[in-house]
Amino acid sequence: MPERRRGAALEKALLDAAWEELTAGGYARFTMDAVVQRAGTSPPVLYRRWSDRDALVRAAITHVLERSRVEVPDTGSLREDVLTLLRTINATRVQLVTAMSAHLAGYHQATGAGLGDLLATGRENPADAIFDRAVDRGEIAPDRLSERVKSLPFDLLRHEILVTRAPAPDDVLEEIVDTIFLPLVR
Template identity: 70%
Template sequence: MAQRRRGAELEKALLDAAWGELADNGYARFTMDAVVKRAGTSPPVLYRRWSDRDELIRDTIVHILKASRPAAPDTGSLREDLLALMRHIATEHVQLITVMYAHLASYYRETGRSPSSLFDPVATGRAAALDEVFDRAVDRGEIRSEILTERIKTLPFVLLRHEILMTFAPVPDHVLEEIVDTVFLPLVR
C-alpha cells in the first residue's frame, strides 16, 4: 500500500504535477482536474490549497524558479562566474523559459500579470545569488559597485533570455561569450 503524502511532500507533488501540465499542455489546456490526475490525488486535496488555476499557476512558477535556480559559481573571475551561470541557464532552462513566455501568454493577458511579477528575484532567490557573484567581483577589484544598478546586473541574463526566446533552443557558447565580453564587461569596467 502506498504511503499517503502530507505537508511539504504533498505540496511539492502537486506543484510538480502542475508544472508538468503547464510544460506539456500550456496555459490554455491547463486544468485543475489534469493536475489532480497527474498528481494521483483528489480534487479536495488540491482545492484546499489553491482555489483557482491562476493562483496555482503563480505558485507553480515560483516553485519551479526556486527549484531550478543554479548555485552561484565561484571561479575566481566575474567573466567565468557569469559564463558558468549563463551556460547552465542556456542549456538547462530552455524549456522553463519557453513555458514562462510562450505557453503563458494567455495567463498574462487574462490575469493582468506580467512575466516580471512571476520572476520576483527575491521570492525565487535569484537576487541573492546574483548579488553574491557581483559582490565577489567588487571585492576582487574587477568592477566598481557604484556602476552596478539592478538593470545592469540583469543585462546579460536579459540578453540570454532573448536568445532563447528567438530560437527555443540551447544558446551556443560563442553567443554567451559575445554577450559577456562585448556587451557586459565593457559596460561595467
C-alpha cells in the same frame, strides 16, 4: 491501494501535476480540475492549499524554479563568473526557458503579471553574489549596477534561446559578456 501522500510529498505531487498540466496545455487550458485528475487527488485537497488557479500557477512556477536552481560560480573574476553561469544555464535550461516563455504568455495576457512579478519572492537573487564579489574586488563600480544591467546577460541569453530554440554557441556567450555587459559595468 496506493499509499496516501501527505505533507511535503503531497504538495510536491500537486505542484508537479500543476506544472505538467501547464506545460501540456498552457495557461488558457489550465484548470484546477485537470490538476486534481493528473495528481490523482480530490478538489478539497487542492483547494485547501491554493484558492484559485493563479495562486496554483505561481506556486508551480516557484516550485520548478527552486528545483532547477543552478550553483552560482566563484571563479575569482566577474567575467569568468558570468560566463560560467551563462554556460551552465545554456547547457541545462533551454527546455525550461522555452517552456516558461511559451506557457506564461497566456498567464501574462490574462493577469497582466509578467515573469518578473512571478519571480518576486522577496529573496535575493543568487546571481547578486557574483556582482557583490566583483564590487569587493574592485572590478566594477557599484553605481553602474542597476537591476536592468545585472539582468542583461541573462536576458540576452534568454532571447537567444527563444529565437533559436537551441543552446547559444559559446562565441555568442562571450560576445554578450565581453562586448555588451562588461563595458557597461566598467
